[in-house]
Amino acid sequence: MNSAVRELTYSQAIQEAMAIALESDPRVFLMGEDIGVYGGAFQVTGDLVERFGSDRVIDMPISELGGAGLAVGAAMTGMRPIFEFQFSDFATLAMEQIVNQAAKMRFMLGGEVSVPLVMRFPAGSGTGAAAQHSQSLEAWLAHVPGLKVIQPATPHDAKGLLLAAVQDPDPVMIFEHKLLYKVKGPVPEGHYTVPIGKAEIRRMGRDATIVATSIMVQKSLKAAEILQTEGIDVEIVDLRTIRPIDRETVINSVKKTTRLLCVYEAVKTLGIGAEISAMVAESEAFDYLDAPIMRLGGADSPIPYNPELEKSVVPQVPDIVAGIRNLVQGRR
């Protein structure tokens, strides 16, 4: 296996992972709306239908609930579907099949089946698509036992985590931030996996820990550079998997830096930062804390259409800089 490092965009990395999965495993197929000749609403499936045919890259009718259920049924009977929601918001139509069926089937049947299903959810704001096409709903699924939920932040992880998801015997939900699709980064060729359930320290630091997800990892790295010029040294934990959470990596980092800021785009209330905060507050890291645990999440508002309003309701680099400054300098 060739592991030369090239630069690919996040969406190319996902497409490459799907191509490898389709090539190497006849049980794998793709299903979604307009993923064939259209190439997917975000061009992630691209020309895969030409390479693998319309029997394995299936354009389905606009029927999210039924389509998700078909994927569950196929997964229970020997296939490995990769199901694309056109926008993560449309998961609202398929929660029945995701939550009552996919997540619980193995449990309800006492272990007699498994549901090796991958679902992909293009998520997040920043595209001017307004309230019904910009949500970040990953926390809902992270609340559901039986599912695994991942949020890759880099092209490298997008490919490796998707390939891990395809191999996983249980349903894996992947939230992809739409603004990441065009972001480039090094991506090894060939097959490799990134383990589900392991966070990654993106930057080592002494003064404070940022636990971030998805696009907020990129924003936090930028904030860290600015903060470095002020002499504040930030450690950045990219959570990568939000169910199950890599407790150890988070807690060790907080014990080291003694300060924690959780940064995520979803609505702050009950977003993943709430869980990270609560997990740390009940852990042995609590005794190490030199400051309150802070969260920077989305505003308690739907995503507005107007671009300035839209930016104002999700955390931006200056918000992260300010958040860390306050945390370190004790300003509140």
Add this chain to the structure above:
Amino acid sequence: MNSAVRELTYSQAIQEAMAIALESDPRVFLMGEDIGVYGGAFQVTGDLVERFGSDRVIDMPISELGGAGLAVGAAMTGMRPIFEFQFSDFATLAMEQIVNQAAKMRFMLGGEVSVPLVMRFPAGSGTGAAAQHSQSLEAWLAHVPGLKVIQPATPHDAKGLLLAAVQDPDPVMIFEHKLLYKVKGPVPEGHYTVPIGKAEIRRMGRDATIVATSIMVQKSLKAAEILQTEGIDVEIVDLRTIRPIDRETVINSVKKTTRLLCVYEAVKTLGIGAEISAMVAESEAFDYLDAPIMRLGGADSPIPYNPELEKSVVPQVPDIVAGIRNLVQGRR
């Protein structure tokens, strides 16, 4: 208005609230599955169809998504529907209408409409109904701006909060624990409201605060009695509304007692306790804490059918007693 105090069951209190709303406001109607002659799966609507007729107590087909959408459309055009889900689990079928439409309609239309919609969700485990009929999904909706979410713990509050919900101009989601339906308590006659967004201190105490929701309030009160015999004096905050949260009541209690245990039945990860914990950890109460903030929530598991297993995956009185003991005595 007569406010003599009688004892009613929780479900009688809800039924009385609906009757008052139907009597006093011609815009109010009920809609749900088998709420007419059957009286509702949990007999909450009872004989209301006989009193108010099948035009105002509407049995609908088994069509949760469509039914919820009808309620949204009716609410937008001058009616005040009270919509019953037969089990809260079936909300999974209607998330599209609840989250993309009801919650966001006013915002998306720049304030030109409002959606005065009440939805009732019989929730929770303990009835042997297994994984698809026992979930506690309130945290999902509490993550959604535009909604208000309440969890009455007593017959008194069930009536007063429902009447407040019917008057509210925005969508209000009410989660009713099925095991509470037969619980009795004092309920004033006639019309009264309990304010949405206000928690209630059910028991004053010095040594630790329990923030509990729904049936866990009752269990916490029992635990508090046991703890009292050991000399541990617990304060119990019944959250009542989980969106918006009554920040002030919670934080003041924690500042006083310096210890916090969040108790809820939903899956621990990303359940409401995560938000309470995180809210306190980033507040001024952080500096008052003498112990880590602890949570007691449901296990990371679907609800099993077997009754002993079922009990084992949700917090019980001895778990609460042990949780507080550890918190107060520093055992972890």
Add this chain to the structure above:
Amino acid sequence: MKNESKSKAKSEPANVPFAFRAYSPEQLRDVLRKMYLIRRFEEGAEDSYTRGLIHGTMHLSIGQEASALGICMPLKSDDQITSTHRGHGHCIAKGAQVDRMFAEFFGKTTGYCKGRGGSMHIADVSQGNLGANGIVAGGIPIAVGAALSAKMQKNGKVVICFFGDGANNEGAFHESLNMASIWKLPVVFVCENNGYGMSTSTARSTAVANIADRAAGYSMPGVIVDGNNFSAVAEASSAAIERARRGEGPTLIESKTYRHRGHSKSDRNRYRTKEEIDEWKELRDPIALFESELRQFGILNDAGIEEVRASVEKEIADAIQFAKDSPMPNTGAALDYVYTELPQ
């Protein structure tokens, strides 16, 4: 028994119903056995519930036995089904053992779902039963997905998708039938129309006179059968299964039947009359109808029928004993099966 031959059936092919032409006496006897088994299983479960041995709720299919048997009879053992909350009959018809079913109801580790699922999730994957479902219409897309698997794997399997009349108003019904049709998947949709979804009659809930009328909206055949007539159901099922197996796509069968019991354990039966119930019980009981045909076509005499009954009584009694004697799951094992245990 051994002396009863198929000769009579063979001599009158035109007047002889399908089942008596298509199946051997042994097979027909086994159909009767399974009809009893369903009924006695459910009566046993009801009785155990009343005595507090089973908790939760359950939905009995007593009165619908011919439908379950007729639909499943033409299936091969590796064909698959998805079932509903009213799924005990389907489970038995597809070959499950009543001892493991009782054990499941009793919440025991020997149950089909190791005590995790109970009545609403009863399954027997080894026999191709992918499970009952607590969500009305929840199993419909799953069945279509299994049919998609069968088509992709070219394994020749057919999938039966059971659901009720109430389920036909769910969006999942619509989306699933449409996809099954456009992709010509090997699935047979079986609507067991017992006249009511819980308390709501089809007349009040459904805008068409017959559920089968909706088949046209998906360009598939819609077939109405008397669901209390085993042979009629088996004939319709057989044709639909063959069609599916030939790759010609799905069929919607509406099997008109009736449940003798209430919807579930908490039903006060306020929405239907005693007369209606009695009529179905007395004049249209599927077991009585099948017995009289068995006699008419010389397959079984009274003694033969009695023998079948007696064997079922014993099977049920043994099964309940097995369930009682089986161990409870360890409460420490509550998290088992949430995820697949990975080999270390």
Add this chain to the structure above:
Amino acid sequence: MKNESKSKAKSEPANVPFAFRAYSPEQLRDVLRKMYLIRRFEEGAEDSYTRGLIHGTMHLSIGQEASALGICMPLKSDDQITSTHRGHGHCIAKGAQVDRMFAEFFGKTTGYCKGRGGSMHIADVSQGNLGANGIVAGGIPIAVGAALSAKMQKNGKVVICFFGDGANNEGAFHESLNMASIWKLPVVFVCENNGYGMSTSTARSTAVANIADRAAGYSMPGVIVDGNNFSAVAEASSAAIERARRGEGPTLIESKTYRHRGHSKSDRNRYRTKEEIDEWKELRDPIALFESELRQFGILNDAGIEEVRASVEKEIADAIQFAKDSPMPNTGAALDYVYTELPQ
């Protein structure tokens, strides 16, 4: 203009299309004006998008103008509609002002949604437009709910529910049509079948030849009309609206039409041929067809048509200017309208 009378139409009632019998020249002239307005509004929006004045995405209904106008023409101003992501035409047809629409697209406080909604949520509640919807089929149950309101309030209103061919495969379609039918609600379902749901043709997505064929599954009339022929659409709409107003329940109208543009701003048009697009543009353009009828029936001559066009040009230019000049929302006001502000 003033000299063109209705006399010609009146003298030949049999051969004269419905619209030319039912509407006055002034009304017909206004229909043409609104058709232009839709087209020029969308061209203006497209142009503004290309210049970076509008962000996000938009779905243009160019080519479908006759459908929007024909459906809305028989409505009273307090009748209601629900619309779709491809909703600019419906909005204009139902009486909205293009200046406030442009302002919305520009994200301004003077926009119909105060800059919060944009193209996908354009609404004008004052004119009975309950809003476009970003969720395919999301507006269908809402329309039925509005019709339920109308029935309960006995206010005589009728609700038009617009949706696309793609939407007809959503569960919400099925559930909504069923409920509208069983309760005989005053709603008219209008499927604007432009042949594609995004890239997926109806032939590939939908198991019936005509969407209207599905009406039978809900016991309601299913009507197919040439959606590019204003008069044909208005005639079907008028009949359905009258039926609804009489309390006889819903109708499903399938209006066959075509969108000239791609699905949205990111469409590379790989799923249809240039020939197909050109044929619809050149031979079946709804505005050209309507103009030729206006000439044929003596309602407008070339000069009259030119006059209408010119007035629309000015209206569009003024509207864009209004939008440009309008203020942006204050970013501090991001939380406005999340909840209803209670009077203190």
